[in-house]
Amino acid sequence: MAYSIGVDYGTGSGRVVLLDLDEAAEVAVAVIPYQHGVIDTIFPATGEKLPPDWALQHPMDYLDVLRRGIPAVLAETGVHPADVIGIGIDFTSCTVLPVTQTGEPLCMMAEWAEHPHAWPKLWKHHAAQPIADRMNQLARERDEDFLTRYGGRISSEWYFPKLIEVFEADPDVYQACDAFVEATDWIVWYLTGNLRRNSCTAGYKALWSEDGGMPAEDFFQAVNPGFTRPLDKLGDVFYPLGTRAGQLREHVAEQLGLHAHVAVAVGNVDAMVAVPSVGVSRPGSLVMVMGTSICHLTVSHEEVRLPGITGVVKGGALPGLYAYEAGQAAVGDMFEWFVKTWVPERYLDEATRRHASIYEVLEEEAARLSPGQNGLVAFDWWNGNRSILGDADVSGMIFGLTLATSTADVYRALLESTAYGTRRIIDNFAEHGIVIDELVACGGLPQKSPLLMQIYADICGLPVVVRDSKEIPARGAAMFGAVAAGAKVGGFDSITSASDVLAAPIQRTYQPNAAAREAYDRLYQIYRELHEYLGEKNVHLLHRLKQVRVRSLNDAFVNQLV
CATH class of the missing domain: 3.30.420.40 (ATPase, nucleotide binding domain)
Known part of the structure; x- marks a missing residue:
């Protein structure tokens, strides 16, 4: 028997699924509500009211999902830890946090705990809208080609508006952090000890493309003359979906009740990970990941630049295909x-x-x-x-x-x-x-x-x-965990082959x-x-x-x- 674990981090809770790879069945699910939830009114470190359009989270909620959820699904099923071969992670995006070079969140350090900008900014943190407006205006004035990959508009929810917001509003936090990372990459870092930034979030949320790289540095300097090194906190190496990030660190494996041989996949976005999970492998299908908001995803063989989307990324959901994202922010x-x-x-x-x-x-x-x-x-x-x-x-x-x-x-x-x-x-x-x-x-x-x-x-x-599953993203994350483990140890050689076998069946x-x-x-x-x-x-x-x-x-x- 072989199993893989998928961990899906949502807006208000995390979900852990244990997927039986032989039977293509979700044998256990644990739902772990976040103790601190969405922090959008009162800042917990000081008790003061947050300004409008803020949305923060607490990183301990993320770790709590692992530490409670994984032992829970193992205990419920009696599955032997040695039979778990992979773990995959998906997360809301762009949810980002400033960390030290060893991956410690600044907000969990006494000297930074009372700085709101030291805390994770949830995807729906919209306080950076004025910065996004500046970026959009400049990109249009400069006729920047990268803008057409995003429907002609950068969102305040994305990486650089949030990072520049920290740079302008709290320079001390900006200088203190060694990396500003997607939460999905931070969890993978915690599990493996390896920082492996994934290409999916880089493509959809951080203006990077496999073919064109990043926007020129002088674009960012035009946004703010002091913002001269845009890649300092982002890095410049990004790993494709399905890549093995490493295996569990010994002490983390012990905490979670697993063996250290478990393979961990690079992180993913909660919406994109759903595409193979529902069995979509061709153009023509529009996947709707429906929850607090909706992400719409479809694929094509050729890249089409069109307005009104939030991004098109090669390999963003399936290898070799261009994946398009659109969405609705309140459902x-x-x-x-x-x-x-x-x-x-x-x-x-x-x-x-x-x-x-x-x-x-x-x-x-x-x-x-x-x-x-x-x-x-x-x-x-x-x-x-x-x-x-x-x-x-x-x-x-x-x-x-x-x-x-x-x-x-x-x-x-x-x-x-x-x-x-x-x-x-x-x-x-x-x-x-x-x-x-x-x-x-x-x-x-x-x-x-x-x-x-x-x-x-x-x-x-x-x-x-x-499809007949309430946990499609977590199931998809588990599928990527199986791919990271590799076919030789009971997994799969690609997400396409995994989808053929493990996609959720049609319910209605x-x-x-x-x-x-x-x-x-x-x-x-x-x-x-x-x-x-x-x-x-x-x-x-x-x-x-x-x-x-x-x-x-x-x-x-x-x-x-x-």
């Missing part, structure tokens, strides 16, 4: 916001009475509505727009509200808004020669919400394939309903007109609203300090 987060802030008490009482979740109660009511019956069109911009606008300063909207609008009406509109956003992304791909013929959905939402999946099929007019396929599609086509035309009007032609209106809110929050923040 599960938006549904959770609605439940916490808008749902009347009677829904909560009903859920309690039936021993059901509040989402099940809402879904039942929303499912009774026919397409268009709520008379609403909503935009899922509650956390900005990732694709196709690439604009963190737009905000969510609901159109058509009346005194007759019900809770179920609004909930269904929010579900539909995410499908409209996906259809807009599909249209953008098609307009540039990348045709999508099926959607492959994975993550927690597809398992929990049949209504949402049918809405996607009806709005997009495409079949939606749902949702087909479009013709009548629903016709109704949604009419609504989608309204959506497209509003999208253009408020997201492009008159986007300054939403930007001004954001400016008013941020100014007010900053004033309140300053008053609190005084």
Whole structure:
């Protein structure tokens, strides 16, 4: 028997999967919530309020996932540690932290603990937006070729906006850190003692490409004249997906209850690792990794530079193919916001009475509505727009509200808004020669919400394939762990061969309903007109609203300090 472990680091928790490589079965799963969670209001080291758009995490939460989760899956199954041959890691990205040359996070050192910039910046830390704006303006003015790989826009979520934010806001932290590393690479470093920066995050988040390298140093100097050595904290060697980073260090293996011979794969991104896990190996499929946000991934044989994506990277998901990423920044987060802030008490009482979740109660009511019956069109911009606008300063909207609008009406509109956003992304791909013929959905939402999946099929007019696994990213990470172990010891010689055997089976396929599609086509035309009007032609209106809110929050923040 041979097993591999996949560790999937999400926004609020980590998941550990033990994958039986002989049976292609997930034999155990451990979910470890982060003790500190998302740090976006109160800074734990001082008790002070954080400024707007901050999102930090605690590295001890990451280690806790390993130290609790791996022994838990071994204990649950009774699998002998000697039978575990590989470990793979995936992580939200771009989640980055400053560390010393030995890999110690600055925030865990007494002299730096009270510096917010010494802490890991979570992917949805958007406080670097002004820096991203400067970078975008300069790249357009200089006609920088690299910008076209990212749909024409750099995101505040990415590596260099966050690093330059540290450089400008807390130079002492910048000087003290020897490396500013993706959290996925840091975990691999912790496990093996080897810093092996992966090519996936470098390509999608740090402006690097296999063919073109990095942007010229004078570009970064134009962003900030003092920022003269952009690779100092990033490094310049990046390892392809599936590469073996090393094996477990002796003391780490002992902590985790494993043997030191376990191979560890280079790190990966939680979205990209899902592609082989759902069995996608060809152009035409759009993988939707659905959780707090959505990442959309598709592949092609040739590179196409198109607007409205967040990146195209050769080998970014599968060897030899160009992988394209797009996405929506608020999905599960938006549904959770609605439940916490808008749902009347009677829904909560009903859920309690039936021993059901509040989402099940809402879904039942929303499912009774026919397409268009709520008379609403909503935009899922509650956390900005990732694709196709690439604009963190737009905000969510609901159109058509009346005194007759019900809770179920609004909930269904929010579900539909995410499908409209996906259809807009599909249209953008098609307009540039990348045709999508099926959607492959994975993550927690597809398992929990049949209504949402049918809405996607009806709005997009495409079949939606749902794979039978709640832990697709962790499963994919385990597959890469098996590849790192190598075929000679019971693993696989490539991620393609691993996918052929280990991809999760199909659970259900949702087909479009013709009548629903016709109704949604009419609504989608309204959506497209509003999208253009408020997201492009008159986007300054939403930007001004954001400016008013941020100014007010900053004033309140300053008053609190005084």
